[in-house]
């Protein structure tokens with residue numbers, strides 16, 4: 001098969017692993033920088049151009065679109081979908097999962113466990129907002145933050161109020177969330193491919209830190225999931241419409257709660273923790289599922 005990896009650099013670990021795994025299975029692999037693609041939106045003949053050539057003959061594309069280029073990257077992916085190319089994750093599913101509020105609303109509607117969460121932009125009654133999610137301690141999150149930046153634990157109502165006010169002054173969208181203390185600074189990344197959890201790791205925050213992000217000194221280890229955790233991860237990926245997803249859970253005293261569903265989960269940490277060839281499993285998923293024109297979004301925009 002001819003498979004494209006939409007990625008800004010062939011040097012990124014996950015991109016390199018996907019190319020390696022595809023080649024090992026006899027496929028023709030191309031890294032396509034979606035930021036450099038340009039498109040012709042002609043009726044009946046959509047095309048994608050890259051470095052002066054027209055990209056064609058692709059059987060599948062694996063989107064690895066960073067959060068900062070979601071808008072343009074999903075437009076390029078949509079163009080491939082309109083050309084009939086099979087996307088590992090569809091453009092609409094990626095856009096959906098990148099919108100934290102939309103994702104949480106969709107997951108809540110389907111009964112998925114979530115931390116008690118409030119959204120706010122310009123709250124008149126900050127005290128009521130704090131009460132609404134159960135009071136302090138609570139976590140205040142900047143909606144556009146990544147890698148744990150903009151995630152603040154406020155121990156008291158007073159601290160919560162002033163942090164919310166500060167974000168409000170900056171006109172930022174925020175999320176106010178129940179602090180899952182019993183998670184003990186750990187979260188669980190479930191790697192889902194094609195409706196199955198193929199691996200999971202526990203990320204433990206560094207001493208004195210509640211955020212378990214590996215970029216913040218967290219450490220990863222293999223973890224065994226409960227059937228309920230497995231089912232939650234699979235459902236969350238399905239609700240988002242993602243074939244490949246990283247579902248982040250916290251172990252709360254009211255069962256597993258979903259924090260985030262990631263449409264481009266990194267391969268490095270999970271492959272190291274599980275010693276599994278996740279890249280190979282993604283290629284295998286393509287071999288089993290890629291068909292010309294098999295995209296739910298084709299024709300729907």
Ligand code: ADP
Nearest residue numbers: 139145146147148149177178179180187211212
């Ligand atoms: P980001 O997307 O920036 O990584 P997250 O929302 O994933 O931000 O939060 C970063 C980390 O903080 C999580 O991995 C988790 O360890 C911790 N965390 C986030 N929300 C909560 C919460 N409500 N209760 C307990 N810990 C939390």
